[in-house]
Amino acid sequence: MLKGETDFNISITNKTDKETTVSEMTITFKATDDKDKVIREGSCTFNNLAVKLPPGKEIYENFAAEDDKAVAYDNSFNIQYEISNITLNPPID
DSSP, X not given: OOTTEEEEEEEEEXXXXXXXXXXXXXXXXXXXXXXXXXXXXXXXXXXEEEEEEOTTOEEEEEEEEEOTTOOOOOSOOEEEEXXXXXXXXXXXX
């Protein structure tokens, strides 16, 4: 993990037959070392996104949560995360 930034490499699959765009989402995360000590945790809302999701396709996107207090960490770690508050435009089922 980089100093001042947490990077997320996420795959997103549109399982419908309609194109849509992700315009907003929230990522909540907690990273721990091999002894379950918390290294970094937080929540970041990404708004004003324009991530196009073609129908029936999987895409890969990178998101960076900036935090000037986050220190670099070079060892192995575990991460739990949740993606919520996803806004699609136009909405799809």
